[in-house]
Amino acid sequence: MSEDLYQEIILDHYKNPRGKRVKIDSLAQSYQVNPTCGDEITVDVGQNSDGTLLVSYDGQGCSISQASASVMSELINGKTPEQAAPIQAAFMELMKSKGQLEPDEDVLEDAIAFAGVSKYPARIKCALISWMALSDAQIKASLTATTTTRDE
Amino acid sequence: MSEDLYQEIILDHYKNPRGKRVKIDSLAQSYQVNPTCGDEITVDVGQNSDGTLLVSYDGQGCSISQASASVMSELINGKTPEQAAPIQAAFMELMKSKGQLEPDEDVLEDAIAFAGVSKYPARIKCALISWMALSDAQIKASLTATTTTRDE
Amino acid sequence: MFDVNEVRADFPILSRSVRGVPLVYLDSGATSQKPTQVLDAERFFYENSNAVVHRGAHALAEEATDAYERARQTISSFVGAQVDEIVFTKNATEGINLVAYAFSNATDKARQGLDVDQRFVIGPGDSIVVTEMEHHANLVPWQELCAKTGAQLRWFGITDEGRLDIQPGIIDSTTKFVSVVHQSNLLGTINPVREIMDMAHAVGALGMVDLCQSVPHMPVNVQELGADFASWSGHKMLGPTGIGILWGRTELLNIMPPFLTGGSMIEMVHMDQSTYAPAPQRFEAGVPMVAQAIGLARACEYLSDLGMENVFQHEQELTAYTLAELAKIPGVRVIGPLDTRDRGSAVSFVVDGIHPHDVGHLMDAMGVAVRVGHHCCWPTCRRFDVPATTRITTYIYNDKSDIDQAIAGIKSAQEFFGASVAVSA
């Protein structure tokens, strides 16, 4: 039951978060909140000289939201926007899957541990919130792989 | 069925209304409308030199509302406020009775024909509207038997 | 085409008697009856998944939220809308008021120096356009808005035939909003809403349509109407009481000031100020009508199974029959179009010398439930110089025998009052 949700990897990232409150040269910041439970997260993105991404986050929330932020920062830090994009897309996809998707470990690495979360609609937002903050910060800093164009 | 409602007396007053659009020296006027069906009635009250009431009405509406106005004018015209009050009260009472009350013919005369109306909630307002206009006009002209005092 | 007898079997109320005779229900324009399937869907929800939506994390709360959001999905597909464009209200009236309050709230906020979208700011020199055939629900909110802001209310009149009289110059550069009924609930007229919405947009105004009498009775695709907002009720389309739909373009919903505020529509709340969720949550403050949304979705499925083209076809036939039978009775005058071109199944009429209340009463004595009165279209009655009308409205469970009984009722009223009763006026 609870084992669906609380994979060892998740508990480990929860207890030992990586990349939290790391000082970076921030290009843009995004603050997100989960209005149903009050969880908050702030994600900063910056860029290394080689064009790869720098990610830092801070916030408070449940084990799922905190672990997800930690896994995200580990996965995205040091990747180029082009390398990060498929990972971000795959994670979003996984969260929408209602437990029906076999996650690709080559792409998602530790993040496959969140497959079980997608069975609990009320927890999906917990897992997604940091990733949404990341995307938002990237758009603000224009550090996304694809440029978004607007139809008028 | 329909015989409950459409007593001969009612149909007669509907076809041959008494006291409609009679010219009187009006002391006060009341205009009432039934918002569910648009029926309208205007009642004027005046006073004869002997202190008895003068009533005139005009309006349009269904057989029940028109007949009721006609019966009312016949019953009230020429009565003193003290004589009119028990008749008015008895008619109000009858209309609230849901068909459970045996009307007193000595008091209500032709108006006993409306006993059946009280079984049809949607028609009660039709029968009452002219009587409500009368009371309102009387209050405006202070031609009621009992003076209404207000608690503050 | 569907089988009316099979349909009737789903509506237990239709087998009852009233006044000692079998019920003939011809008042679906006021509210429709509900099939067992809709009642079962609501009950199933209450007995199995009832919990608060969007606020809980336990198993029941997840099921309830899922059922509620699936209902929104079903209803949005039914009218060709995007799911986020569907806001649940308590009835059509609330949906129209919600839009009217977007204007007054934006105007109040602009006055306090707050940042609002100018399309919703209104005042003296601006105008709002409706029609003379609006239901009070699509008239009084705009009167109130004008009274509060100093804007002017204008309207299109009605031709003698019962058609909209679309005169140029009513919608002009002062116009900020236009709201019209798709099908008149009194006249039955179906209006050229696309044309009117295009006129509104041509002068930069926003536009709304009242779909109360069209969505239940014909295929409607909200995208094709060319409007910015639309509102209708669930109870007229086989759904429960207590639920309606506001449809709105997402871009507009998300920039409108909120209407009802409180739980579930917020993003962040501090003691001194709050921020709000995007639509549709933004307009669904408080615990919503969950069971009713689920019931309404089941009603949409029921109608889809019959096919809305079939529903429309069925009613067109009944309307043609009703108009033909009424035309045969001397002294009966239909108020509204006399043929089925651009007209729906609401048929209003007056009987010479007999007040509609009396006509309705004698029809009721024969078991026929029709509506009498001004049908919440008082100005329309005045336009035709009648105090009220008697109105027959049909739905999927009616057939020609119901109309025959109604015709018999009208004739009995004429007999009762004497065919050409001489009432001294």
Place this chain on the structure above:
Amino acid sequence: MFDVNEVRADFPILSRSVRGVPLVYLDSGATSQKPTQVLDAERFFYENSNAVVHRGAHALAEEATDAYERARQTISSFVGAQVDEIVFTKNATEGINLVAYAFSNATDKARQGLDVDQRFVIGPGDSIVVTEMEHHANLVPWQELCAKTGAQLRWFGITDEGRLDIQPGIIDSTTKFVSVVHQSNLLGTINPVREIMDMAHAVGALGMVDLCQSVPHMPVNVQELGADFASWSGHKMLGPTGIGILWGRTELLNIMPPFLTGGSMIEMVHMDQSTYAPAPQRFEAGVPMVAQAIGLARACEYLSDLGMENVFQHEQELTAYTLAELAKIPGVRVIGPLDTRDRGSAVSFVVDGIHPHDVGHLMDAMGVAVRVGHHCCWPTCRRFDVPATTRITTYIYNDKSDIDQAIAGIKSAQEFFGASVAVSA
């Protein structure tokens, strides 16, 4: 005292399983379950008397109107009100907003030179007073009103114990309106509303109480509260979703500008202006939630049969037990009063080192439905410096075994995360 097992038999949902284990429902503070009697009453109406109310003259319409108005009568008696003081809304949130809009509408109309009652006209220099323990439903509408009119929002704070901190000077001569919650849905605190209403009246302000958490759980007589308005929801007191009650003093209801406008709330409608019916019709625009009103009346009867004194007594015992059992678990801290004096059955707590979402999840895995989050009282959470809480709420169908299972759930969460899990902050 009633028999909980007999009561439970009326609630089919309570026999179901979730996550493979029997359901323990401890989330009635969010929404209650519905007894068969209520569901049957709604269904009986739909299958026998469904028709539009207050607009029709046929037999069904008469029956429907009668059932609807009898429901109003039953509900008014349940809280000691006059029947005309009861306005049907879709939920408590709408009722509170209705009163807030009376102020903004009156203010807008006064600005246009229209005649309105000065008690509802508000602007810069005026103040509105609430508390720090309000549900968003009784906070955000007043924030919005202040934003639109320039009035100031003030509030009473909360003591560490979870009691209202009634400081002098908050309500003063600038105050035009005071609105407070009777029982906090997060803390469980029961507030001295009579005292606060008297303070409001002493400075000429009007006052409102939010009865969402009191009417379902204890005897409430609206006349004795000393307020001018009150609002609560049906779904928390065994009634259907989609219905709430606004109670208001008739004298005030009849001079307030209307809120939602449209059919059934009018007296006379012309194209350019309208006049309005007296309360309660004045505030019930459009086809109302008829079946839901009937269901809610049946819920009142159900509760009256149990006896509201008994309901309160039963919950007091459960609350005492819950507080005692929680006190035994190291690392658990109750947010709100620690004994049953002036407190109801909502018990919020936090578990050291484990986020409420995780506590709730592990309780849910054992079948226990509790609510986690800010409970639409975000400012109250901030006051106690917690991001959220886990909340147990009980009702007539709960007994001590339910609390035991909840306690077991909390312990299992502690075990799972390690009783004193060291999360690096």
